Amino acid sequence: MVNSILHILITIAICSSCINLINKVSSSFDDDTCYDLSTYKLIDTSAVYNLTEINGKPYLLNSRSDTVSISSLKKGLKFYKDGRVIEFDNKLSPKKLEGTYCINHKKSEMEFKLKHVQSGIFLSREKLSIKNDTIVGEVLPSPQTKGYTKTYVKNNN
Template sequence: MKKIFQYIVLILTVGNGCMVAGQKQLSSCYDASTYKLIDTSAVYIISEMMGKPYFVKSKSDTVMLNTANKGLQFYKDGRVTAFDRQSPKNNLSGVYCINNEKQEIQFKMKHVQSGKFLSTARLEIRNDTIISDVLPSPQTKGYRIIYVKSKITHK
């Protein structure tokens, strides 16, 4: 009985580790064209999610997201942060590959039931707007988020 339990734990541990290992990990890539597409001195605030304007509940009323401060911050070394100023513990670090050939971001995430997984989004960049299509995974059917550039910086 003890051996069977150890065997099951081993299978679950190896299987859980393969979840991330089996997924294609994005390598950060950037060049001169990257900084014509994105601005690393600005943040991109969520303005729409799944086709609806993004709203946040507050104690007194419902307010537009520009007061909620959720969005993306890109750095010159290929890193990207998905931040939430109201809950900094929910910030995610990831990588981006943005140039004339490819426009993607990826975050390593953890799900309580399925363990670690990679969340990848394909981007379409139009001037100061980023349209992010999060690809389907075992944890989600996929969805769209629209970000708009803001000069307010993320700390």
């Protein structure tokens, strides 16, 4: 009886620590400090930002060693006023990655919650440099990636 109660208590403790860990991974941004008047001077939530370069190059090599134009991939970002950001594959594809952003006069960052087969859920974080209609995202190194840069340009259409 005492042994089974001990097992139940240990199980409860493990489950509650897992829930706390998942809540920490959900977002590291404090909503109260992420948005101010400068946020919407830096980004346009009514526009789409198209991916134009990766690591400063407008092309990449695919798995067959073919050169592929980055613009032909039709990847981009869409920011929303509630702190969400969507990274989409193309306008016709339902494949989207949802994340959060924190952009103001002190900080410019995005993060996406991803699932990896071997390591489970992890956050992919990007530091942003925003100048006029261009956003350069520096994907920070993690156990899943060595880090790289992505350049997005506001679509004026």
